[in-house]
Amino acid sequence: MQHKLFRFHALAHPLHHMGMVDLLALVLAMVIFVAPVSALRFQERSLYMNSTVPGETTSYTVSFRYMSPVAVGSVDMLFCVDPIPYHPCVTPPGLDVSNAVLSGQSGETGYTANIQSANHIVLTRIPSVITATDPSSYKFDNIVNPTDTTTSFSIRLRSHASTDATGPQIDFGSVKGQVTQGIVIETQVPPMLIFCVAEQVNDNCDGTNNNYYTDMGQLDPDSTLTAQSQMAVGTNASGGFAITANGTPPAAGTNVIDSPTAPTESTPGANQFGINLVANNSPTVGNDPEGIWTNAVTSPDYGVPNRYKFVSGDVVAYSPNVSLMKKFTVSYILNSRSDIRPGVYSTTITYIASGRF
Amino acid sequence: MYTLKSIVRRGSMLGASVALLAATVIPSASVFADALNPLTERSLLLSSSAPGYQNTDGSGNSTYAPPGSGPNGEKTGETFTFTVSSTDTVKGMSFQYCTTAAGFCRAPGNNDGDADPNNNGDTSDSTRDANVFPRAAGDETESDLDVVGTFTQGTGAGQFQVYIDGVASTAAWTMTAVRAEDTSWIDGLTQPEQGLTGKKNYIILTSSTGQTINAGEEVQVVFKASGSTYITNPGYGSFFVKINTYDTDDHADAVNTDGDSGDGSQGFTNITPLANNNHVIDGGVTVANVMTDSIHIVTKVLETMSFSVGIQNPDTVDLPGAAQHGTCDALSQSNTITGLTNNRLNLGNPNAEFSLETGKAWDAYSYWRLSSNSSGGATVYYSGNTLANTVGDEIAPMTNEVPSDPGTEQFGLAFVDAGLDPLANAVGDQDDTFQAGYVAPRSYPFITLATQTGAPYNTLTPQSASAGYDEGNAGDGSIDNGTGGAGQAKFKFLKSSLTVPESIAQQDEDVISCATAKMRYVGNIAADTPAGVYTTKINYLAAPQY
Numbered sequence: 025m026q027h028k029l030f031r032f033h034a035l036a037h038p039l040h041h042m043g044m045v046d047l048l049a050l051v052l053a054m055v056i057f058v059a060p061v062s063a064l065r066f067q068e069r070s071l072y073m074n075s076t077v078p079g080e081t082t083s084y085t086v087s088f089r090y091m092s093p094v095a096v097g098s099v100d101m102l103f104c105v106d107p108i109p110y111h112p113c114v115t116p117p118g119l120d121v122s123n124a125v126l127s128g129q130s131g132e133t134g135y136t137a138n139i140q141s142a143n144h145i146v147l148t149r150i151p152s153v154i155t156a157t158d159p160s161s162y163k164f165d166n167i168v169n170p171t172d173t174t175t176s177f178s179i180r181l182r183s184h185a186s187t188d189a190t191g192p193q194i195d196f197g198s199v200k201g202q203v204t205q206g207i208v209i210e211t212q213v214p215p216m217l218i219f220c221v222a223e224q225v226n227d228n229c230d231g232t233n234n235n236y237y238t239d240m241g242q243l244d245p246d247s248t249l250t251a252q253s254q255m256a257v258g259t260n261a262s263g264g265f266a267i268t269a270n271g272t273p274p275a276a277g278t279n280v281i282d283s284p285t286a287p288t289e290s291t292p293g294a295n296q297f298g299i300n301l302v303a304n305n306s307p308t309v310g311n312d313p314e315g316i317w318t319n320a321v322t323s324p325d326y327g328v329p330n331r332y333k334f335v336s337g338d339v340v341a342y343s344p345n346v347s348l349m350k351k352f353t354v355s356y357i358l359n360s361r362s363d364i365r366p367g368v369y370s371t372t373i374t375y376i377a378s379g380r381f
Numbered sequence: 382m383y384t385l386k387s388i389v390r391r392g393s394m395l396g397a398s399v400a401l402l403a404a405t406v407i408p409s410a411s412v413f414a415d416a417l418n419p420l421t422e423r424s425l426l427l428s429s430s431a432p433g434y435q436n437t438d439g440s441g442n443s444t445y446a447p448p449g450s451g452p453n454g455e456k457t458g459e460t461f462t463f464t465v466s467s468t469d470t471v472k473g474m475s476f477q478y479c480t481t482a483a484g485f486c487r488a489p490g491n492n493d494g495d496a497d498p499n500n501n502g503d504t505s506d507s508t509r510d511a512n513v514f515p516r517a518a519g520d521e522t523e524s525d526l527d528v529v530g531t532f533t534q535g536t537g538a539g540q541f542q543v544y545i546d547g548v549a550s551t552a553a554w555t556m557t558a559v560r561a562e563d564t565s566w567i568d569g570l571t572q573p574e575q576g577l578t579g580k581k582n583y584i585i586l587t588s589s590t591g592q593t594i595n596a597g598e599e600v601q602v603v604f605k606a607s608g609s610t611y612i613t614n615p616g617y618g619s620f621f622v623k624i625n626t627y628d629t630d631d632h633a634d635a636v637n638t639d640g641d642s643g644d645g646s647q648g649f650t651n652i653t654p655l656a657n658n659n660h661v662i663d664g665g666v667t668v669a670n671v672m673t674d675s676i677h678i679v680t681k682v683l684e685t686m687s688f689s690v691g692i693q694n695p696d697t698v699d700l701p702g703a704a705q706h707g708t709c710d711a712l713s714q715s716n717t718i719t720g721l722t723n724n725r726l727n728l729g730n731p732n733a734e735f736s737l738e739t740g741k742a743w744d745a746y747s748y749w750r751l752s753s754n755s756s757g758g759a760t761v762y763y764s765g766n767t768l769a770n771t772v773g774d775e776i777a778p779m780t781n782e783v784p785s786d787p788g789t790e791q792f793g794l795a796f797v798d799a800g801l802d803p804l805a806n807a808v809g810d811q812d813d814t815f816q817a818g819y820v821a822p823r824s825y826p827f828i829t830l831a832t833q834t835g836a837p838y839n840t841l842t843p844q845s846a847s848a849g850y851d852e853g854n855a856g857d858g859s860i861d862n863g864t865g866g867a868g869q870a871k872f873k874f875l876k877s878s879l880t881v882p883e884s885i886a887q888q889d890e891d892v893i894s895c896a897t898a899k900m901r902y903v904g905n906i907a908a909d910t911p912a913g914v915y916t917t918k919i920n921y922l923a924a925p926q927y
Contacts, residue, residue, distance in 0.1 A: 069684075071925075075764060075920060106683075204690040205714055206921070207692065211735055214912060261911070346909050346910075
């Protein structure tokens, strides 16, 4: 025995001087402390899909808690139909992670995403010991959802000491997600157009005086005959409404009192028939539009006080979008020359309201 | 006996001869139990028939193999049952574990070595392996029977209890465990494991007052294992337990032994009845067996998830004939009543092309169903825009949980009770049935309604995620009052869910066997709601946490 001890000492003595003993101790320490531990299952695993619309590009957040307090250099994420690690991986139809971007990470961090294929991502970092005790999360943008809504899919997870997801696994597990067909709800908001015309109408068209005739009186070259009527309109047409005035100037047989084609002041002694939709004081007739819907307005040519015009088919009032009840008062003026031919001059003005749905 | 031991020491050949002689002559003398009044209907129930070296479950985890459980052969409990044939006051009982029913006793076990190589009753020169678990390499399938710790009287772990015809004995009993092997046991020449084990294989129960037991009464002695007090099974094979009852609590008066019976350090050796022994009342032998290897059934429960969204619960659909409904079928994306398909719902007056009205509210329903074995529960979200037309007009979402109010632009959703739908066996020809294990549709373990306060929901911790959506059937469940006024049901919808899904159900304490939730949607318009066709798509997301 003494002989053997002597021989061992003779062998070990030079090693001591070479620092080999220290090296041996270091190797032993590494063997002891870096010995692989048995694989454990990641805990608190979840997959949050920001959208479950089949085939849609969205973001996924994968969360899990590391269980083994050892150095981890990579996390392997393999997207398959089933979670069984040793089964061949069938890529979920439609899924594509090839453009995935690691946009966020918490807990154990320092990873970059190394895209392997359309269904394989490897997170890699400089190996470091797991210190996070809470779940870690990794958010990936630009993932295209699978398209099969009838079955769930899995992400097989493994952590490795290596940086390329090779070698023995440390922790493992899987999460599941599923795309679904969303609920499509369809309804209609029915088109509504409320319009009433009479000598007098209520604001909401819930009543009129049912008078549609006016005798303006005796034509006189020194004075202006006036009359007025009212109309109220409202619509939920998204393009609003338009009211046109249609008819002919007053006529008695072939004799016609012409109408100005541009807004014109009332001029007694001239043949003149015109209308506008605002309050006037020359002569005094009419009212400004009434109602809170400011988007329902008169047409510019018919909205100038004391200026009158009539061209059949002209839009006299309109709104560009939805407008509930607005009341317009139409003012009529009639002037005549002294030599106007006698007769009964009459006309019928028809107002047409159209919704632009 | 001393002379015999001396002879054995002198030579193996002579020793073998003497041993052979002993094996053929002594058994009839050394086994006395079954020569007396018999204990009948004897049995021994082991808490585990696994060999003593096994103390983990099929997955190799000790968590699911606690002391006294089936997979744990290292720390077992035992139950002896027998019927006495004599009426007497029993003050002592003994249970001796041996490898044979009669003859010299060697404690069961297959560890290497011999506790008494020279068969002199002194185990100080023992070469027998100790029961150290897990076993060293090469000894993985070895263990000796051993009684570890001292059971006290009681019914808990690490305790024993004596029952007479099912009633606990009123007497106070104490337990002693010692080694009781016969030095005359012939060690196998080619099977070194056949040596004496040196472990405690003899249990003595004594009571100073004793317990009167009448003939024909059943006695049951139950030993319950704990982490520190237990009986270790031998490594393989069958073993026998010799049982005796005594009318004395002084065991030395009852049996004749060599060795130290005082402190038990040496244990008893060579137990024989005293000459003209009158203290043994009844006796008998029972047998048990340990499996050299248990049946290990290993399986893995993998993550599962099934999430479906639909517009009709198939459990409410009358199937042709007497077809059976499954326990948790996927929801239907079509509706046999409305004829709609592809998860499409029409919201509005069916007599007016499903249009909304200013004086009346309209609703529609869909479902989602989730099953998952996620132990950490799950969260369900919705994501979508409010009703909108193609030019960007939108029906205002109900950003707070408020009642439906016709004449006001509103779009919202809320939970209602899916269990209130008439099931298929209550409609149609009523011949539909449901498979065993079927549970009527309900959202459990999600609490989705404010009214879900009774069983089984009252066992769950409060869940806040559904708070804004849990009154879809509030009050009388109306969505208007019939004259254009507000109803009582409440709804909510967040347009922001389109980009940040809104959680509406969350629980984190249970797996989800089959949670079925029914969603109710309401739509109202104002007079100035732009006309048009309004649509939206509501997606539901489920995120289980495993």
